[in-house]
Amino acid sequence: MNQSTETQVYGYRWIVLLAFMFIAAVTQILWIMFAPISSLVALLHGVTEFDIALLSLIFMVVYIPVSIPSAYLIDNKGFKYACTVGAVITAIFAVFRAFSPTYTFLMIFSACIAIGQPFVFNSPTKISRRWFPVKERGLATGLGTMAIFLGILLGLLVTPFATLFFGFTNMMLLYAGIAIIAAILFIFIAKEHPPTPPELDEHEDEKMMTGLRQLFGIKQFFILIVLFFIGLGIFNGIATWIEQILIDRIVDLTQAGIVGAVLIFGGIIGAVIIPELSDRYQRRKPFILLSLVMAIPFTFLLAYYPNYNVILISAFLLGFFLMPALPVGLQAGAEMTKPIPEGTSAGVLMIFGQAGGIVFILLMSLVSDITTTFFWAMMLLIILNLIALVASLFFKETAR
Numbered sequence: 001m002n003q004s005t006e007t008q009v010y011g012y013r014w015i016v017l018l019a020f021m022f023i024a025a026v027t028q029i030l031w032i033m034f035a036p037i038s039s040l041v042a043l044l045h046g047v048t049e050f051d052i053a054l055l056s057l058i059f060m061v062v063y064i065p066v067s068i069p070s071a072y073l074i075d076n077k078g079f080k081y082a083c084t085v086g087a088v089i090t091a092i093f094a095v096f097r098a099f100s101p102t103y104t105f106l107m108i109f110s111a112c113i114a115i116g117q118p119f120v121f122n123s124p125t126k127i128s129r130r131w132f133p134v135k136e137r138g139l140a141t142g143l144g145t146m147a148i149f150l151g152i153l154l155g156l157l158v159t160p161f162a163t164l165f166f167g168f169t170n171m172m173l174l175y176a177g178i179a180i181i182a183a184i185l186f187i188f189i190a191k192e193h194p195p196t197p198p199e200l201d202e203h204e205d206e207k208m209m210t211g212l213r214q215l216f217g218i219k220q221f222f223i224l225i226v227l228f229f230i231g232l233g234i235f236n237g238i239a240t241w242i243e244q245i246l247i248d249r250i251v252d253l254t255q256a257g258i259v260g261a262v263l264i265f266g267g268i269i270g271a272v273i274i275p276e277l278s279d280r281y282q283r284r285k286p287f288i289l290l291s292l293v294m295a296i297p298f299t300f301l302l303a304y305y306p307n308y309n310v311i312l313i314s315a316f317l318l319g320f321f322l323m324p325a326l327p328v329g330l331q332a333g334a335e336m337t338k339p340i341p342e343g344t345s346a347g348v349l350m351i352f353g354q355a356g357g358i359v360f361i362l363l364m365s366l367v368s369d370i371t372t373t374f375f376w377a378m379m380l381l382i383i384l385n386l387i388a389l390v391a392s393l394f395f396k397e398t399a400r
Contacts, residue, residue, distance in 0.1 A: 010195070016190050019185055022186065024148050024151060027116065028152045031114075067354075078126075079130070079190075083123055118350070122350060124144030125330055137334075142327040214337070215345060221337060230385065236356070236357030241365075249311065264319055266319030291325035295385055335398040
């Protein structure tokens, strides 16, 4: 489709996006894989289930200091260079982790895998700008983040069955092999730029340090930071503690993984549909509000209702409405901060999102210890969701 003599949209953009999506999915599998089998891993290594939760938490801790240098690399060397660095680090240490003899080594290699994550996660908006026209960028960012959800889905759903079928060590080797394949494919398939740009008026003049100073001078960006802190905090808290949230209402290990997978599957569907609608109507705010409003009742049902079928439906709808707020929010951040590079704005938002995950995971553990149940921890998430909803009312539309 020729837009002018100087611009063109290439079909190869979808190949580049798919190569990125594969890496993004693998990084999330390696993050969440212990959550649905936390009790088994704790037994194998002679530690507590909180110690196993720390294997997920370490990814969020590492993300914060690494995110800024990863954003710098994305904005100065390009997304292909940065994602290649992330993919290679991920693959190498996934292999090392598979041979961990003790919990200590499991933690060390998990932290090393986590170093690669920001180089991948901060890239979707850069890819959408480099390869996609304006009218497709919300969808492209949505598909890129959908891959993150897909990886979590596979990690939650497949890991319990793979562990039962192959054994714990062989399951980890299987995931390491997939990480190696993903890295190799991305290196040979992805390209930084199309031959000609998809838009005429694209400029990337601002550099990272200048961009950072300007970001924190944008009042609307602070609202988006609050939304990411709470929204990703809620999601990471539920994903990390999914087995413990459901422990009194499920009968075996695989059911927690299924519920978690259904939650993510709903998010995948929502991450395709809602950003596409956001593009079609060129509105971001209404869809962010929709996500936060609809998350409240389904969080309550997931926390309280005893019927397994209702739990599954609630998990699906919670994912469908809550998780698309991530790609819509990332796109809104790129729009409100232009011409600051997308890697910089996305990196800052994801830093606060990961910080929210750390705080919420620890807070949920504290509340559950005090009350001896995760129900009140989930009620706390609802209160925090209401705070985010109020903050979003002051958010101004960013789409053209």
